[in-house]
Amino acid sequence: MDYKAYNRKQNLGRIHLKIKLHWWLGPMLLLLSVPAVNGQPAGGASGPGKTVMSIDTGWQFREAGKTDWHRATVPGCVHTDLLANKLIEDPFYRDNEKKQQWIGKTNWEYRTTFKVTPQIMNREHVELVFEGLDTYAEVYLNDQLLLNADNMFRTWRVAAKQALKAGDNTLRILFRSPINEILPVMAKLKYQLPAVNDQGEKTSPFTRKAPYHYGWDWGPRFVTSGIWRPVALQAWDDARINDLQVVINKISGAAAQLTAIVEIEASGSKAATVVLENVTTKVDAGRKEIKLNKGTNRVSFDFTISRPSLWWPNGLGAQPLYTFRARTLVNNKITDRKTTRTGLRTLELRRQRDNAGESFMFVINGVPVFAKGGNWIPSDSFPTRITPEKYRYMLQSVRDSNMNMLRVWGGGIYEADEFYELADELGILVWQDFMFACSMYPANQEFLDNVRAEAIDNVKRLRNHPSIVIWAGNNEVETAWRNWGWRQNLPASVWDDYVKIFHGVLQEVCDAYDPSRPYWPSSPHGGLEDDPDSKRSGDVHYWEVWHAEKPFSEYEKQRTRFMSEYGFQSFPNIETVKYYTLPNERDIESPIMLAHQRHPRGNQLIREYMLREYPKPKDFESFLYMSQVLQAEGIARGTEHLRRIMPHNMGALYWQINDCWPVASWSSIDYFGRWKALQYYAKRFFNDLLISPTVHDDNLQIFVVSDRVKAVPAKIKITVISFDGSTLKTLERALTIAPLTSRSYFDSNVSEFLEGQDQKRVFLYVELLVNGKVVSSHDYFFAPFKELKNSKPTITPEIIATKERGKFRVRLSADKFAKAVYLAVRDHDGFFSDNYFNLAPGREMVVDFRSRAPLSLEEFRKRLQIRSVFDAF
Numbered sequence: 001m002d003y004k005a006y007n008r009k010q011n012l013g014r015i016h017l018k019i020k021l022h023w024w025l026g027p028m029l030l031l032l033s034v035p036a037v038n039g040q041p042a043g044g045a046s047g048p049g050k051t052v053m054s055i056d057t058g059w060q061f062r063e064a065g066k067t068d069w070h071r072a073t074v075p076g077c078v079h080t081d082l083l084a085n086k087l088i089e090d091p092f093y094r095d096n097e098k099k100q101q102w103i104g105k106t107n108w109e110y111r112t113t114f115k116v117t118p119q120i121m122n123r124e125h126v127e128l129v130f131e132g133l134d135t136y137a138e139v140y141l142n143d144q145l146l147l148n149a150d151n152m153f154r155t156w157r158v159a160a161k162q163a164l165k166a167g168d169n170t171l172r173i174l175f176r177s178p179i180n181e182i183l184p185v186m187a188k189l190k191y192q193l194p195a196v197n198d199q200g201e202k203t204s205p206f207t208r209k210a211p212y213h214y215g216w217d218w219g220p221r222f223v224t225s226g227i228w229r230p231v232a233l234q235a236w237d238d239a240r241i242n243d244l245q246v247v248i249n250k251i252s253g254a255a256a257q258l259t260a261i262v263e264i265e266a267s268g269s270k271a272a273t274v275v276l277e278n279v280t281t282k283v284d285a286g287r288k289e290i291k292l293n294k295g296t297n298r299v300s301f302d303f304t305i306s307r308p309s310l311w312w313p314n315g316l317g318a319q320p321l322y323t324f325r326a327r328t329l330v331n332n333k334i335t336d337r338k339t340t341r342t343g344l345r346t347l348e349l350r351r352q353r354d355n356a357g358e359s360f361m362f363v364i365n366g367v368p369v370f371a372k373g374g375n376w377i378p379s380d381s382f383p384t385r386i387t388p389e390k391y392r393y394m395l396q397s398v399r400d401s402n403m404n405m406l407r408v409w410g411g412g413i414y415e416a417d418e419f420y421e422l423a424d425e426l427g428i429l430v431w432q433d434f435m436f437a438c439s440m441y442p443a444n445q446e447f448l449d450n451v452r453a454e455a456i457d458n459v460k461r462l463r464n465h466p467s468i469v470i471w472a473g474n475n476e477v478e479t480a481w482r483n484w485g486w487r488q489n490l491p492a493s494v495w496d497d498y499v500k501i502f503h504g505v506l507q508e509v510c511d512a513y514d515p516s517r518p519y520w521p522s523s524p525h526g527g528l529e530d531d532p533d534s535k536r537s538g539d540v541h542y543w544e545v546w547h548a549e550k551p552f553s554e555y556e557k558q559r560t561r562f563m564s565e566y567g568f569q570s571f572p573n574i575e576t577v578k579y580y581t582l583p584n585e586r587d588i589e590s591p592i593m594l595a596h597q598r599h600p601r602g603n604q605l606i607r608e609y610m611l612r613e614y615p616k617p618k619d620f621e622s623f624l625y626m627s628q629v630l631q632a633e634g635i636a637r638g639t640e641h642l643r644r645i646m647p648h649n650m651g652a653l654y655w656q657i658n659d660c661w662p663v664a665s666w667s668s669i670d671y672f673g674r675w676k677a678l679q680y681y682a683k684r685f686f687n688d689l690l691i692s693p694t695v696h697d698d699n700l701q702i703f704v705v706s707d708r709v710k711a712v713p714a715k716i717k718i719t720v721i722s723f724d725g726s727t728l729k730t731l732e733r734a735l736t737i738a739p740l741t742s743r744s745y746f747d748s749n750v751s752e753f754l755e756g757q758d759q760k761r762v763f764l765y766v767e768l769l770v771n772g773k774v775v776s777s778h779d780y781f782f783a784p785f786k787e788l789k790n791s792k793p794t795i796t797p798e799i800i801a802t803k804e805r806g807k808f809r810v811r812l813s814a815d816k817f818a819k820a821v822y823l824a825v826r827d828h829d830g831f832f833s834d835n836y837f838n839l840a841p842g843r844e845m846v847v848d849f850r851s852r853a854p855l856s857l858e859e860f861r862k863r864l865q866i867r868s869v870f871d872a873f
């Protein structure tokens, strides 16, 4: 599908970055909160065994070659350090991004001093461990070069003793510009490797650094440098535990059979004891007397857990987790310990031949799981700003919206441990891409070795997480090669290089280090057929809605097996727009608004789709609001179809959940965590029991989709309501909702059912009731909104105080149909339990508001704004 390549090509010429050297760019707009430093005094943490001393204080940085040093935060990066020192303005404000491109073309130096005690010096091994250096880093300890790093995604461990001394030590790291590093490499090549989203010199394919740092069609270009994950000094004797892996061999109701593998690094041959504890059940899982050899040793323990508590994805059950701890002892003294946590579940990616091709479904503990969720990008351009609280808020939002899967997309980062720990706790399955996207890559031996080491580091780090259910090689590289015009313009050897990485190295690493999960070379990939975009097998990214301007109704023609991407853009809320604009820039075509809209045809497409359905919104704020309603309706339409055709299709992951800065994008939650309309709609269209009406060829069908494993007695209520507010017809039907099924429970010819009513004056309202309670409801219009003969409803709110401080309740009703009712509290942040909902006459809606800052009932009453679609024109 060349339209996408075309879009992206257009994107390339759009941004010309001027490189200026600015040290002082005026007042900083975003106040950075400096993370708490928990450095330990040198040598102070020497408990039994290994001593770990984090090196996270006293850091300074400067532009290489300059004299002045400034305070730095580690982990962190140069942009956030410049910002904290007021040396640059907030990169996200207005078009500051353009003025800050010099940073990526500059070399930076970081340094700190730390004290080392004689006791540490007496240990057998003293190592420096860097969990993340971004990216081309020369590490000097007391001016001795210890390490030359070249991959942001690897952990670097180096012996440091020979350069270390008791007393003060200086650690200095020089980061060479990742852009300048590659320019001479590229100059020697006869062709350019495509990198459609790299908004600069296209150096990104050559560097193992987060692809989105170079810009994307929703992201700014901040090619940052820095120490982005913790640094520590580790001192140990005899034996150190490198890794603790827990493998599930078999699970039955009676017992789970597991193997734990402890990987031990030893100084020499020594007798040792290895103990494995099940911390959760408080039982020792094993103890072994062994002889260690110099180098890497592996000790495994087979053990069982009787009556295991199974781990389930969100919606299907609980998420019990088991913690295990291994320790090594030499001469009866503990030399090291390591803890890990996992969940007990079975996993199968069921790919079974059928009449239509081949299925693609995840089966957990024997239950086929319809994957409901979206694509995840890094939640900040500067990943060290993603706090554990932000991760928790975002993943809790995902869970609260009835989702059960996120795809960690290949253009970002392998997320921090917290992300996967939360996914485990909240039952969010993770589709994990390796970090390659929308580019072709080199495959010389050095690059392949680097990729192999990166893959081993990350697979080993993440493989105990029950949430992860698949490894995928890359995002859209296969489809780009075949369908975006690349293969016609590049030598065939570029494809050979692709095969080496995505069918060679990554496949081999997954087979060797994690055979428990499937490896999928690319997303999308065809499976049965040699066509990455095949709808008969494998996963699909469907982009003809949006990129090819096809109507939303096209979604309903896609009979895919697993949709891992589809999406539509919207603008963020006005409060978010206020953050990056001045009042006179609040026009979607203003240069500043365009700086925060990275898709060249984004505004045009939103406008075009909107005018197909709606009249022109009356002002800027109404346009922002309507863009969200439009996005939510479009994605709802696509998603409900994907659920209705289950089990033929077993996944709906829309593009995209989150943003890395404030921007117009496909996201459903904006950079500041504000839910867009789509997030609220998602909560409804992903509900485990869904009522979904659809009309084809004048034939109305009402589907009920169930993700529950048990049959549910229920009732459907079908009402025909006139836009003047009167109820014309009501019909009720009792049914038993079949488990894990989608089925139509009502079938009728539309004209007959409406008994001659004017289809533009009435609408259908359907409700699904379980135990007398509405669990899912849906409106259905027989014409585009702009053609309907409707009139403005009066919405009556009743504001109720609650016992909880900062929590208010609003009960709403309307005399006529109110669509996408939106509540906001002017100039105040907080969270509404529901929003952008429909209000049918005679129904009531109760929503709670939780304020983020103190707010009186009086103030709440004064600031509360309520609008619906009818107010937008």
Ligand code: BMA
Residues within 6 Å of the ligand: 216, 217, 218, 411, 437, 438, 475, 476, 541, 565, 655
């Ligand atoms: C998908 C993603 C991203 C991109 C999005 C919107 O292909 O994988 O590369 O941001 O489409 O164009």
